[in-house]
Amino acid sequence: MLSSMLLRASGPDSSTRIHGGLPRRVLLHKLGVHGSSSPTYPQRSMSASARALAESAMVVVATAFVGIAPLAAQEPVAWGEDLVFHTFSIAGVDPATGEAGVAVTTRNACVGNGVPWVRVGVGAVATQASTRTAYGAELLEMLEQGLSPQEALDAATAADDGRDNRQVGVVSVDGRAAQFTGSGPGDWAGHRSGPNYAAQGNVLVGGEVVDAVAETFEASEGSGRHLADRLVEALEAGQAAGGDRRVGRMQSASVIVADPREGMARRADGQTVHINVCQHPTPVAEVRRIYNTVSGTLGFRELSLAAGNDVWQVRLIMHALGYYRSNDEGVERNAESMSYDEEIAQAVDAFRDDQGLSNPRSGGTPSGFVDAQLVDLMWTALEDAGKALEVREAIRATTRIRR
Secondary structure, three states: OOHHHHHOOOOOOOEEEEOOOOEEHHHHHHHHOOOOOOOOOOOOOOOOHHHHHHHHHHHHHHHHOOOOOOOOOOOOOHHHHHOOOEHHHHHHEEOOOOOEEEEEEOOOOHHHHHEEEEEOOEEEEEEEEOOOOOHHHHHHHHOOOOHHHHHHHHHHHOOOHHHHHHEEEEEEEEOOOEEEEEOOOOOOOOOEEEEEEEEEOOEOOOOOOHHHHHHHHHOOOOOEEEEHHHHHHHHHHHHHHHOOOOOOOOOOOEEEEEEOOOOOOEEEEEEEEEEEOOOOOOOOHHHHHHHHHHOOOOOOOOOOOEHHHHHHHHHHHOOOOOOOOOOOOOOOOOOOOOOOOOHHHHHHHHHHHHHOOOOOOOOOOOOOOOOOHHHHHHHHHHHHHHHHHHHHHHHOOOOOOOO
């Protein structure tokens, strides 16, 4: 149980720094435990293992309860000291809109925390395999200073002693691309680029994965679709072609996009899309689901006009309570009264408002929203009005099962 509460602390002297990088001795001091290297224990002697266990327990308690800064490095323990993302990705731009973005997936957790990098009005970078995250800012900075993608990548890799284990793709906002795949990344490893994109991957089932990513992105050029939509589609094609050849591991996927157009981004850095599925059995499909749902893309949900006996019952109750056609003698049960429409939705909204519940005007709840809570309130209101028995008798004749 104790181990489940601990996260690996990264950074210098990580073995002795915990809870946001705070030195262990300082944290123990906050607990009232003093000494040069070890806490003070009761006079009764303790074994080394017992002493270590007690100290670990104090660290856990301190992490949970001491009112100091939160953990600075909440990253998967499985990452280890060296960040490695064997993966496939695509960095792309849309010259018509100026958007730049990256989509990526892998069989490691939280790929979006390390591989994709974008800068509004500049370009995009994917850094993977033995992942040197510093490439992201370095390459984008060089692009912004006027270097071409190839010049920037040549300069960055030349200064990197670990370049043989790297894989990098970079694309500038004007559509030029450059790539590097060292000799270290596992088979299959390689890359492919074209106007406005760079696709790359390693530890894949074969080159067909990168080909599928590239060809799918090329095919959507000029389609008028958002860049994020096109990048996710390319990722889906690579996954359908076999993707990462490993099995039985955690999986993740991510897509980020920056848009320089005025009014498109609410953030100063221009990011409009940042979907990071840190772990999921089918992360690429989950990225697609999130994108379609949040953007309201047609097809993300089933659409239909609600109809049935329960709709008539809502009308009947709203009528009895005076919210729906109160001047009519009753509510006839027919095709019209069993279809949910704007009139009954407005009656429900008025009832919700009187009950102190959120509605379209007060809290953004969808118009005509009826759930179990509201049904209970309807019956309570009928009881209070002395009309519950009458309504139940009317409903009873229509809600029997006959099979």
